[in-house]
Amino acid sequence: MKKRIGLLYGGKSAEHEVSLSTARAVTGALNFEEYEVYPIFITTDGEWRRGERLEKPVSAIEELQFGDNTTILENNITDFLLDKNGNEVKFDVIFPLLHGTNGEDGTVQGLLEVLNLPYVGNGVLASSAGMDKVVMKQLFEIAGLPQVPYTYFIRSEWKNEQHAIIERCENNLNWPMFVKPANLGSSVGISKATDREQLVKAIEVALQYDRKIVVEQGIVAREVELAVLGNDYPEVSVPGEIKPVTDFYDYDSKYKDGSTALIIPAELPVETVASLKELAKRAFKAIDGSGLVRADFFVTTENNVYINEVNTMPGFTPVSMYPLLWQHTDVSYPELIDRLITLAIERYEEKQ
Ligand code: ATP
Ligand code: MG
Ligand code: MG
Ligand code: MG
CATH class of the missing domain: 3.30.1490.20 (ATP-grasp fold, A domain)
Incomplete structure (x- = not known):
């Protein structure tokens, strides 16, 4: 039987556009022989809109935004679980491709928990702890991870x-x-x-x-990121280095000017790579992660390592660091998506 996937994307946050390109890329990577794909779009105003089941990958982002004539689910948010005839669609898994507020911070995860639906990625606690930099730093401190003051x-x-x-x-x-x-x-x-x-x-x-x-x-250091994938026994990718041309890795260098170089794998001594991998795993565990995180580090010229943060729903387009790190670790984009879906179902079943 085909698995029914609800792709949840868009959202009210500043990262709405990023989410749309991710959703388009994910429809391109999902095997339609294996999955039934239902788009669920959250507008910038926070309206939930349900689209028709997708027959094939979408080629343009506009297809994911539907027209104005689509069902607006303002009365009852759980209507996204119904098809156009009002019958319940039994989802095998929801794939939230949302960044920032109301998506990456545990709120949507809480809604999905209450609805008893399996979903990809981190749970409520890890998502909210990963979103709040203070709580995250406190958890890292307890776990003994090196950080800047x-x-x-x-x-x-x-x-x-x-x-x-x-x-x-x-x-x-x-x-x-x-x-x-x-x-x-x-x-x-x-x-x-x-x-x-x-x-x-x-x-x-x-x-x-x-x-x-x-x-x-502030620290003068290289910026190195690693991708973590798994539940109880997470795996860690090769490290990748970010080289922004701007003063620091700001919003424009992330999404606008396109001149930031990603160097994968990062050139680092083997011992540094080993310690980064170990720290990435400990950071994942410190927030009680599941599914995925991208762990971001600073590496000084003496190869001292400090953790900056983890992101519980990192950029996920095929040209984003997280999927690229896995590609260089022999996990292709479609394979990565399959793995995340399997991990979501495993976590859900373990809880039952
Ligand atoms: P994202 O979630 O998109 O990775 P963010 O908004 O959570 O980013 P940070 O990663 O904490 O923000 O910081 C953004 C950038 O600012 C870093 O990638 C780095 O370039 C710079 N930066 C942040 N903190 C420091 C620091 N203590 N010393 C030097 N540079 C820093
Ligand atoms: Mg960061
Ligand atoms: Mg962050
Ligand atoms: Mg982030």
């Missing part, structure tokens, strides 16, 4: 104790500092500050995106 605060503390916070940053962290909204991705709201004036500005910018702010000590 940091501090954090919330909006109301900034309002009332601005001077104390600046002092705390200056006393504990060296310049430059990186200021980040705690719950975002794609470098949105992140700035580098080289003095007190810039720090204040950077904090004001970050506060537009989140009530919780992280300030980190």
Whole structure:
């Protein structure tokens, strides 16, 4: 019997467009002999729209956005489980291809848990812990993973104790500092500050995106990422290096100018690769990951390694780092998708 897959994509976050290109690529990689594919589209306004079952891979992104005449599921979100005649579609697995808020942060995962549906990728806890940079850093600290020094605060503390916070940053962290909204991705709201004036500005910018702010000590280092795949016994890919041409790996260098070089495998001593692989696995376990994560590291010229973060739903187009890392580790894009679907079903069955 064919497996019924619900592809869930789009979404309200800043990463809506990225999600659409991922969804298109995934329909191109799924074997239609093996899978029945149902598109479920979340608009930028957060409306859920259900499309007809796909007969073949979609060639244009517009096909995934449907027309205005498609069913809008505003009354009852669980209507996405019904076909056009109102009969329930029994999904074998939901594949959330969503990044950021309401997708990567455990909220959609919670909805799918409540509906008792198997789904690809991390569960509620790992997703939300991976989304909140403060919680993630605290879990990494407990797991003994090396990190750059940091501090954090919330909006109301900034309002009332601005001077104390600046002092705390200056006393504990060296310049430059990186200021980040705690719950975002794609470098949105992140700035580098080289003095007190810039720090204040950077904090004001970050506060537009989140009530919780992280300030980190900047590090001069190479950026190296590894892909983790699995549930209880995860596997780790070869490392890949990112070489942005900009000052740091900001939003535009990720999605706009296309000039960032990805070097796979990264040129590193074998011992460094071994320690990165071990740390990536420990980071995955520290957040109680399942399915996949991309673990992002800093590697200094002395080959000292620091973890920056994990992403629980990393960029997933065929030209994104996560799938490319697996391709260089002998797991093709279609094979990777099959593996993720199998892992989702295994995790679900283990829980029953
Ligand atoms: P994504 O989820 O898209 O990977 P993000 O929004 O979660 O990104 P980070 O990965 O934390 O953000 O930071 C974005 C970029 O900013 C990094 O890839 C790096 O170029 C730079 N950066 C962040 N923190 C530091 C730091 N402490 N020192 C030096 N550079 C940093
Ligand atoms: Mg991130
Ligand atoms: Mg991210
Ligand atoms: Mg990152």
